[in-house]
Amino acid sequence: MRRWAGPAALVALLVAGVAALVAGSAQGVAARSVSLDDVSAWLLSPAVGEAELVDGNSGAVVTRVELGVGALTGTQSGTGEFVADSATGKLRRIDGATYRVSAPATFGKPGEALGVYPAGETVFAVDQPTGLVSLLDPRTLAVRQTYSLAAKVAAGGIVTQGADVLWAVGATTGDLERVDGSGTTIVRHAVDPARTTLVTAAGLPVAVDLTARQVVRLGSRGVTGAGTCVDVAATDSSVQVVGSADRPAVYAVSGSRGVLLVSDLATGRCGDAVNLGVAGHRLGQPREAAGRVFVPDYTSGQVLVVDVTAGRVIADPTVMPPSTAFELRDEGAVVFYNDPATAKAGVISLDGAIRPIEKYSPATVGTAPGGPASLAGKLPSDAAGGSQPPTGGTSPPSGVQPTAVPTRPAATRPQRPTAPLTTIPPVGAGPAVASNDGRTAPTTSTTTEAPATGGGAPTVRIAVSAPQARVGTALTMQAVLVAADGTVTAGKLAQVSWSFGDGGSATGSQVTHAWTASGVYTVSADVRLTDGTSAAPVTSVTVVAPNVPPVTTPPVTNPPVTVPPVTTPPTTKPAVSPLKAVLSANKGSCTQDSANVTVDASGSAGGSGPLTYAFDFGDGTTAGPASAATVEHGYSQTGPFTVTVTITDATGASAKATATATLLHLAASATSVTVGQSVTLTGTGVCAGASLDLNIGAQYAGGTSTSGNIGHNVHEPNPYTSTWGTGTTTVSAHWSESDPYSDSNRLTITVTDPAPPPPLQVTASSTSITLGQSVTLTATGGVHGSDGTYSWYGANPSGLGTSLCGTTASCTTTPDTTGTWKYSVQVYDNAGNRAESNQLAVTVSP
Known part of the structure; x- marks a missing residue:
C-alpha cells in the first residue's frame, strides 16, 4: 500500500471522515489530492512518448509526463519512476511528488539494452550487452561507483536485494555475481545461463534454473541450502516465472501445457498445480498480489486470475484484443494492465473485476513544458536541467490549502483530410486499359478505407494498380495502413485475407488476381494489425471483355467515293502454346514469432484462357485452386519443404512444378x-x-x-x-x-588433439607462510605453447572465493588472514581449449 506525500510534511486531518489533502511542493507546484489508502502506478506509452500516472482506486489518469518517443522501459520506486531509453542510452527520474523530470544521465551507447533496478538507497543502471553496472544516488542519479561484471547479462538474469545488493547471471558463463558498495563476488558456473531467471520470494533472492529444474536460494556466499524442485520440462521454452511477495514460493506458468506450477521453498515440494485451461496459448510475465497470481494470456487477450490457495482460476476478464502482447504491473493489492503500443490500460481487482482506462486520446497529443511527444519518431533534444512538471499551477496564497490539479487537457492536433491514394509503394503501376469511351484509363490507385477497430485514428485502405482490367489480365492489390498524419505503411499488418468477388481468395498484404468474366466486382480484405485491431476495407474493380472496341468520334462527311470490294482472308486460330508451370520459394520474411515464405508461380505461362493455381506447401497445408499466382505461407519449422503448384487452364489442362522452401x-x-x-x-x-x-x-x-x-x-x-x-x-x-x-x-x-599438452598444474613459492608474507603462484601445462589466458582464483579459510591477479601464468598474492588458503587457475588457449587445475593449499600462520 502506497501513501503519497509532497516534499513538505504531510498533514493528515481526519475530520468527519474526510481525508485531508497533500501539501504542495516547495517549488510552488500544486500537488494532487489523494486518499490515505492511495495506490498508483506509472504506465509507459513509448509510441507517444508519455508516462501516465494512474490512480488504482478511481482508475483516473492523474497526470501525464512528456518524455519523447523512444525505446522506453520503466521501474517504479515508491511514488517515483525511473525511465531508461535504450535508443539513447539515457536514464531519467520522474519525481513522484512534483512530477518533475530530471536531466538525462547517460549510462550506455545508443541502441544497447539499458536496465534500471532500484534497491532502497541505491539504483543500479546496467548496460546489459557490456555488463557495466553503475551504482547511482536515487535522487540525483549521480554515479557512486562503477563495476564490470565478468560477462554480459541475460534477460531475466538480474534481481535486487535489500538496500544496496544486486545479483546477476552471466549470459554465457552461468556465473552468479553479487554486486554491492564494497565490490563484486563471483560464484563460477553456478547455473545454466540460457534458462535461469532471478526473482525474489518473500523478499529474498532465488535463482530458478529451468534446465536443472530447481530453485535455489542466494546468500552472501552464493547458493545456500538444498534446492527446491520445479515441475517443468527441461525443453519447455514457454515457461514464465514469478516469486511470491509474502511467502517463500515460486510460481511457474507454462503456455504449452496451460498450467501454473507451485514450488514451495519452505517444504521443498513442487507437486501443486493449477489447470489454467489454455494449453498452447502464448502467456506473458505473471504477477502476484495478495495470494493471487495474475497471468496475461496474449493469445486470447485475457488475464487469468488464479487463487493459489483454492487451486483454481477465479476470473478471466478480457482486457485486450486477441494476439496483443501487453504487460501487468502490481502495486500493493492492485494490478494494472497496460498495452505500451496503444492507449489501452486498466486496473484489475483481486476478484477479477476490471476498470478500463484510456491513457491518452489517440486523436490528441498533449503539450507540456517538457516538450510535445513526437509521433514521427523524433526524439526531443535533452534539456540540460531536465523538464518541468507537466501540470501547471502557481503557489496558492498564504494560508490557503492547495487544491487538486486536474489532469491537464490535451491540445487537439489538426487532422489531415482523407483523400484517395495516388501511389502506394511497393504496388507498381499496372498497364493502361482502354475504357468504354475510347480513352485510356489512368493507372492511378483507387482505394476505399475502413477504420481499425479499437479507437485508433489510422485507417486501412486497399490500393489497386488500375481502376479497370481486361478479362484475364491480372491487377495488383495491396492493403496499407494510413496514419492520421497521412503516413502510409504496410509493415504493421499482421494478416490479410482477400476475397475477389468471383469466388477467388488469397492471403498476404500484396496479391495479384485476374477475372474470367467482365463485370463490376467487389474486392474485400479482412485485415488484422500487429496491435490486435482489425479492419475490413472494400473496393470495386471493373473488368471489361478483351475484345471490346474503343468508341470513336463520329466520322466527318465527305463527298461520295467509290470503295473497291475488300476480300477478307480466312481466319486462322492462333496456336496454343504448351502449358508450363514455374515455381520459386526462396524469398520471404522472418520475425520473432513467425516465418513467411513467398511462394511465386507468376512465371507460369501457356495454355488457353486464364490460369488457376493450387499450392501444396509441403507441411500438410494447401491453398487454392484460385487465380492468385503468388501467396505467402507461414511455417513453424525450419524445413526444407517441397512446395508444389498445379496450374490449370480454361480447358482443364494442367501442369506441375516444385520448389524447395528452406527457412534456415x-x-x-x-x-x-x-x-x-x-x-x-x-x-x-x-x-x-x-x-x-x-x-x-x-x-x-x-x-x-x-x-x-x-x-x-x-x-x-x-x-x-x-x-x-x-x-x-x-x-x-x-x-x-x-x-x-x-x-x-x-x-x-x-x-x-594428436599431441595434447600436459595437465595444468599450480606450484607455489612456498606452501607455508606467515601472515603478511606474499606467495608467488606459477601455472604450467594445460595449453599449447605460451599463448594462454589465465584466470586465478583464491578461496579464503571461510570458503569465500575471489578473483586474483591478471591473465598471465604467474600470480603473486598476499593473504589477509590466517588459515588454509586454496588457489586454482583456469586457462584458455587460442584454439578454444580450456583447462582447470586442482586446488593448491597454502597455510598462513600468525
Missing part, C-alpha cells in the same frame, strides 16, 4: 578437424541474414554435447569462422525463440 539451414566448412584449425559456419535460407544466432553446446532430446560446456546463445556474423576446443560440440542456428532447433539446422563439430 546451417552448413560447416568441415565437421572434423584437429586442434587449432578453424571452421566456417554459413547459414542459408529465407531467414538467413547478415548475422547468425547460434546455440553452442546445448542439450537436446537426441543427446548431450560432450564438450563439457553449458549451452549458450551467441550472435555472430554470417558466415562465422572460429576455432573450437577439443571434443564434440553441437551447434544449431535459429532465427527466433520459437525455432524448434530441428535436425536441418543442427550439426556436430569434432576436434581432436
Whole structure:
C-alpha cells in the first residue's frame, strides 16, 4: 500500500471522515489530492512518448509526463519512476511528488539494452550487452561507483536485494555475481545461463534454473541450502516465472501445457498445480498480489486470475484484443494492465473485476513544458536541467490549502483530410486499359478505407494498380495502413485475407488476381494489425471483355467515293502454346514469432484462357485452386519443404512444378578437424541474414554435447569462422525463440588433439607462510605453447572465493588472514581449449 506525500510534511486531518489533502511542493507546484489508502502506478506509452500516472482506486489518469518517443522501459520506486531509453542510452527520474523530470544521465551507447533496478538507497543502471553496472544516488542519479561484471547479462538474469545488493547471471558463463558498495563476488558456473531467471520470494533472492529444474536460494556466499524442485520440462521454452511477495514460493506458468506450477521453498515440494485451461496459448510475465497470481494470456487477450490457495482460476476478464502482447504491473493489492503500443490500460481487482482506462486520446497529443511527444519518431533534444512538471499551477496564497490539479487537457492536433491514394509503394503501376469511351484509363490507385477497430485514428485502405482490367489480365492489390498524419505503411499488418468477388481468395498484404468474366466486382480484405485491431476495407474493380472496341468520334462527311470490294482472308486460330508451370520459394520474411515464405508461380505461362493455381506447401497445408499466382505461407519449422503448384487452364489442362522452401539451414566448412584449425559456419535460407544466432553446446532430446560446456546463445556474423576446443560440440542456428532447433539446422563439430599438452598444474613459492608474507603462484601445462589466458582464483579459510591477479601464468598474492588458503587457475588457449587445475593449499600462520 502506497501513501503519497509532497516534499513538505504531510498533514493528515481526519475530520468527519474526510481525508485531508497533500501539501504542495516547495517549488510552488500544486500537488494532487489523494486518499490515505492511495495506490498508483506509472504506465509507459513509448509510441507517444508519455508516462501516465494512474490512480488504482478511481482508475483516473492523474497526470501525464512528456518524455519523447523512444525505446522506453520503466521501474517504479515508491511514488517515483525511473525511465531508461535504450535508443539513447539515457536514464531519467520522474519525481513522484512534483512530477518533475530530471536531466538525462547517460549510462550506455545508443541502441544497447539499458536496465534500471532500484534497491532502497541505491539504483543500479546496467548496460546489459557490456555488463557495466553503475551504482547511482536515487535522487540525483549521480554515479557512486562503477563495476564490470565478468560477462554480459541475460534477460531475466538480474534481481535486487535489500538496500544496496544486486545479483546477476552471466549470459554465457552461468556465473552468479553479487554486486554491492564494497565490490563484486563471483560464484563460477553456478547455473545454466540460457534458462535461469532471478526473482525474489518473500523478499529474498532465488535463482530458478529451468534446465536443472530447481530453485535455489542466494546468500552472501552464493547458493545456500538444498534446492527446491520445479515441475517443468527441461525443453519447455514457454515457461514464465514469478516469486511470491509474502511467502517463500515460486510460481511457474507454462503456455504449452496451460498450467501454473507451485514450488514451495519452505517444504521443498513442487507437486501443486493449477489447470489454467489454455494449453498452447502464448502467456506473458505473471504477477502476484495478495495470494493471487495474475497471468496475461496474449493469445486470447485475457488475464487469468488464479487463487493459489483454492487451486483454481477465479476470473478471466478480457482486457485486450486477441494476439496483443501487453504487460501487468502490481502495486500493493492492485494490478494494472497496460498495452505500451496503444492507449489501452486498466486496473484489475483481486476478484477479477476490471476498470478500463484510456491513457491518452489517440486523436490528441498533449503539450507540456517538457516538450510535445513526437509521433514521427523524433526524439526531443535533452534539456540540460531536465523538464518541468507537466501540470501547471502557481503557489496558492498564504494560508490557503492547495487544491487538486486536474489532469491537464490535451491540445487537439489538426487532422489531415482523407483523400484517395495516388501511389502506394511497393504496388507498381499496372498497364493502361482502354475504357468504354475510347480513352485510356489512368493507372492511378483507387482505394476505399475502413477504420481499425479499437479507437485508433489510422485507417486501412486497399490500393489497386488500375481502376479497370481486361478479362484475364491480372491487377495488383495491396492493403496499407494510413496514419492520421497521412503516413502510409504496410509493415504493421499482421494478416490479410482477400476475397475477389468471383469466388477467388488469397492471403498476404500484396496479391495479384485476374477475372474470367467482365463485370463490376467487389474486392474485400479482412485485415488484422500487429496491435490486435482489425479492419475490413472494400473496393470495386471493373473488368471489361478483351475484345471490346474503343468508341470513336463520329466520322466527318465527305463527298461520295467509290470503295473497291475488300476480300477478307480466312481466319486462322492462333496456336496454343504448351502449358508450363514455374515455381520459386526462396524469398520471404522472418520475425520473432513467425516465418513467411513467398511462394511465386507468376512465371507460369501457356495454355488457353486464364490460369488457376493450387499450392501444396509441403507441411500438410494447401491453398487454392484460385487465380492468385503468388501467396505467402507461414511455417513453424525450419524445413526444407517441397512446395508444389498445379496450374490449370480454361480447358482443364494442367501442369506441375516444385520448389524447395528452406527457412534456415546451417552448413560447416568441415565437421572434423584437429586442434587449432578453424571452421566456417554459413547459414542459408529465407531467414538467413547478415548475422547468425547460434546455440553452442546445448542439450537436446537426441543427446548431450560432450564438450563439457553449458549451452549458450551467441550472435555472430554470417558466415562465422572460429576455432573450437577439443571434443564434440553441437551447434544449431535459429532465427527466433520459437525455432524448434530441428535436425536441418543442427550439426556436430569434432576436434581432436594428436599431441595434447600436459595437465595444468599450480606450484607455489612456498606452501607455508606467515601472515603478511606474499606467495608467488606459477601455472604450467594445460595449453599449447605460451599463448594462454589465465584466470586465478583464491578461496579464503571461510570458503569465500575471489578473483586474483591478471591473465598471465604467474600470480603473486598476499593473504589477509590466517588459515588454509586454496588457489586454482583456469586457462584458455587460442584454439578454444580450456583447462582447470586442482586446488593448491597454502597455510598462513600468525
